[in-house]
Amino acid sequence: MGKETGFLELDRKDRTYGPIDERLKSYKEFIVPLPAEALKDQASRCMNCGVPHCHTGCPVNNIIPDWNHLVYENDFRNALEVLHSTNNFPEFTGRICPAPCEAACTLNIIDQPVTIKSIECAIVDKGWQEGWITPKIPAKKTGKSVAVVGSGPAGLACAQQLARAGHSVTVFEKNDRVGGLMRYGIPDFKMEKHLINRRAAQMEAEGVVFKTSIEVGVSVSVNSLKENFDAVVFAGGSEDARRLDIPGAELPSVRLAMEFLTQQNKRNAGDDELRAAPRGSLTATGKHVIVIGGGDTGSDCVGTSNRQGAASVTQLEIMPKPPEHENKAMSWPFWPLKLRTSTSHEEGCERDWAVLTRRVVGDNDVQGLECVRVEWKDGKMHEVEGSEFTLQADLILLAMGFVGPRKAGMISQSAVDLDARGNVKADTEQYQTSDERIWACGDMRRGQSLVVWAIREGRQCARAVDLALMGASDLPR
């Protein structure tokens, strides 16, 4: 709380975006950071609440009031220290987190939350810029080794924590670059990938060994990991995409969002088309694109399609349109259901809600999509009679979420128990699977979720592994 009355005197003012016509020309990030003075002003709006709701709202429990105060005092170095004490990768969350902290902010009661996410991002960006972020090499090695499977946010956080505790950590990644869904699922215009490289370099200096293009369960067996490492952590994400089970879904231009996004990310990384699109190029250029699924991945498809020069983009959602303003009395400080409009939406697309797809129209390839409107009553869906309509379509991208981790390969080979939802079964205290040598964290354990939840799980799992290996752990939960 820099200033007791800051929140009464200053309005919320957040980072701005580059102009739409400019940003559509490239895949670069387009957020304009706040100038130093404005940032300090925004930090001064924090009230240092007696019960800091943001602190609980944030899945990694970022100690937000403390670093807000430090930013107000222009003490970025200590702010960075406090920030890193709960979050391994603030430069990721500072860009792509939906910021449940801001939903929980006391000032969100009047829709004026502190710009927590922007302040977080500014702290860590400055840290990198000033060269304050250096490898934290453990003083002592424990002699224990851990294999972490998967290099998404959960795997990376887990690996970094374990390495810092002195364990020898090897991260296995089936793709050619580390980062998991952050690398190939999230478009560059939301987060540029050199940020991941930079972190990975730090981690390598801390002793983490990355083995890419190795798929556990395929090119190396789970048993060999168990033989060669003292502990194995499954952090392979929730990659089994929900499929569209309607007539015509087998047509060639009905594709998974992740395939579409991955290709573009690889192109941006400088890969040639052969490497970027081994199964053939998939682009939206000049096409009428329909994105099925109203979530963040869908929104990423919208943004990418527009950049590729789609003729039109339409995004469909089966659930009804959420309210523009949540009922604060019944939602705050928790995450509210409300209409969220992303920067990609602002760049141009049609959005429609309570729409069920019936049939993909087309002989050899997609020509249209037949839909019907639905109504929801008591959690049950009913088609509205006579509301059928058909949309023109050349490309249909499926962004309907993920049903769980892929079972083939690693999971089936390890034979660990799954929970009722098909995720790897483990609790949030021990993170241990039914195989006592295997731990699981992130989306693979909890199902599809946010990057920030993955970081939390990775950190907590690291502590559990450390505790199991050493009998005691200094790592924070």
Add this chain to the structure above:
Amino acid sequence: MSLVSMIGPRPNLLGHDAGTHKRLEVSQPILTDKGLAKIRSVEAALDGAFRTETIDMTWDAETGAEGLEMAIKEMCWAATEAVLADKNILILSDRAQGPDRIPMPALLATAAVHHHLVRQGLRMQTGLVVETGEAREVQHFCALAGYGAEAINPYLAFETIEEMRVRKNFPITAEEAAKNYVYAVGKGIRKVMSKMGISTYQSYCGAQIFDAVGLSSAFVEKYFTGTATTIEGAGLLEIAEETVRRHAAAYGDNPIYASMLDVGGIYGSRVRGEEHAWTSTNIGLLQHAVRGNVPEKYKEFAATINDQSARMLTIRGLMEFVPAAEPIDIGEVEPASEIVKRFATGAMSYGSISWEAHTTLAAAMNSIGGKSNTGEGGEDPIRFTPMPDGRNLRSAIKQVASGRFGVTTEYLVNADDIQIKMAQGAKPGEGGQLPGHKVDKIIGKTRHSTPGVGLISPPPHHDIYSIEDLAQLIHDLKNVNPGSRVSVKLVSEVGVGTVAAGVSKARADHVTISGYEGGTGASPLTSLTHAGSPWEIGLAETQQTLLLNNVRSRICVQADGGLRTGRDVAVAALLGADEFGFATAPLIAAGCIMMRKCHLNTCPVGVATQDPVLRARFTGQPEHVINYFFFVAEELRAIMAELGFRTVSEMVGRVDKLNMKKAISHWKAKGVDLSKILYQAPMGDSPSLNWSGTQDHGLENALDNALIEASAAALEKGAAVRIEKPIINVNRTVGAMLSGEVAKRYGHEGLPDNTIYITLTGVAGQSFGAWLAHGVTLDLTGDANDYVGKGLSGGRVIVRQPGHVNRDPLSNIIVGNTVLYGAISGEAFFNGVGGERFAVRNSGAIAVVEGCGDHGCEYMTGGVVMVLGKTGRNFAAGMSGGVAYVFDEDGQFDKLCNHAMVDLIKVSPEADEEEGAGRPQQRTVSVNDLGMGDMLRHDAERIRVLLERHHLHTGSTRARALLDDWDNTVTKFVKVMPRDYAKALKQMEAERIEAASVAAE
């Protein structure tokens, strides 16, 4: 108060060398590094009179937690050896701490050495100084002092401040920064000492005024000999283990602690820090539950409080119920609508919380038959009758706190309960404080004070210095409103049972045992964490002591402080509570989100603020509070069914239905033993375990019964009556019951002046003219005891000498101590000298007296006092409002006055040309205008008017003489003007002129 500390030996006063020895005096006990260095080198400077020895209070990290016990022994031996080697200042030091040396907890080390030397008979031969990196907060210094530290050098605190000063570019020097810290700590220590009623550091030092909560008695007996501990708990090994863990965090490999440790989260929750009962999650759940009336969400909320398997927060969390062999059907349990009548909301004043929040609680409680509490600070009379929309905003419980703000007769007769706040669980020993910026016009009016002037409640009630005094106050209040229960609010601590038994014997109808958990929003930080005790301890002791003394059934016992759920209520009932107070939880139901910014006036949800912009953000509804209480009652009903109780009455005091949880595996909690709390005291002659009887207040003997009868014409028709009676000193509180009758009928306005004129002859008992209403005059020829005109609410009290006696009124004490305490309005004329604390906390009455004792006009906030003779010392201490005129014949008054808050102004004989807010008038106009005119002006005129009134009513020869020699007289009067008051009056004048010019345009 004094922080002077004497370091060094205290030789036998009766010995041969008595009076020849040297002792080192420091002006306050916090030593800078330089100060400590001086002490170390004093041997050379003072020819060897002082010989210091530094004793290490760290231990070898290799030996781990087990090593501490031996290390303490060795340290104690080293202390003995040093004293025997004729060293007379021991410096316990943890400077040797480092990766290999663990610092002992400084308090443990200090107390261990202190008691070790006491046992060996050597303590008086040496001084004890502590050099520690651990002490940093006020409580740390107080605890060290309490266990024998004569001076403390908190070197790490100084180093930290210096580091901050440099890093943050503070625009002060290193010395200034250290000095400010020492000053702040000193102020904190004084505040703590004042809470405990101790005036000097030398008395506080070694006095060990502490209760231990959660320490084993073997441990306490060995190292903190004589300290009370009720529930057992951790011993040396656990404390050692905790210390080792702290050391490991500081010197271990954990990367997140490489350059900074966790902040701890004591004052605001933080990850990896202290657990707090209220969390973001359960605040959210509770608010959604009450706003949407969703029982499931309440259950989720209650589970976060009740299930203490992972988070151990309260003593009751370590208990479990003994279910009945055959549970009863919940349908047989009394309905929730009956249970909620036992619920009350806590004492939060209008002023500390907003109008909206305060009235929401009142409306809710009135609609369910529970009780809300005014808190300290009066109540707007508009709330005494239901609103046009039918809402009843009257607070059933009217609090009487030490400040007596707004405690008028009308206020008291509008009570169902009158609560005497002896102390407040959240900040025991402290009076409330309302900063000036929170005192707006309406609050000023409610409190009968000046807007803009901060209000300080004195720590003690100035009419309570003993249990007999408390009995007197209970009697006074009962007289004003015989239909109301009189309650006494106490703070839970070891020994409260004895006080509660005294309270019951003093005929209180109701006693509140207030725990430390509650209402901490605006408490000073020193009170937040280490003051007060859990209510479980105090409540159990109260129940047991009341039973053992056969005074249980005649008094209603209420528990409050951190009650949140039905389970909490069930435990409180089983431990002996008939009724239950809630403060924070209903406030959260009404929208509080635990900002803990109550003192800043910036509450963003409009609860604890007077800022109109923020108040507009208040969204609480009485229904939210009502829903909350019904949820609690329903949860309680389920527990009652399980335990086999049909009514709460049956349940009260049934400790046999509580057990300690069997499997407590937490490493620190496993030594806890609740058998003292769960002890079932024998019932003796008591007919029941609960409140089932009444107190005998003896009101039928009051003189007022006859006065009321004789005043029938005045009360019914407003006709003037004249009464003449003799009086003797068993006639206590004369005029109060009559005034209650007046106020019931005519409110604060009362009757026209002199409607009831009572002439009395003789000696009046205590509290003569207490809460005397406007229109009643008591004209006593004789003299009166203490507390004359207490709470005077518009009436006139006259005490004059009998004509036939030949005493000098200027030296004859005619009224006792603490006269006009908390007076609101009215007039008092005393033809003689008043005792000590004359007109203490007067907020509006005018009084003329011919001399007074020490501490005259202390804490006064309004009204006019004129002293025609000598005053005692410390006149006007803490005086923030009103004016006093002192006839300073010999020019000595300047020395007798406490100048901290007031200016002394010569009175000009010239009349002021400008009228200002009006000129003084010969007679009072109404209860709200005593005809004193503009206090910034017209002093000479006002003095003349007061002298004339005094002469008129008492026939004072002194007044006559001064009037006759007017030209001389007027020049010898000194006006005592509080600075804040003058500032506020000028501000109001500016506003008045501004408003007038706006109106003119």
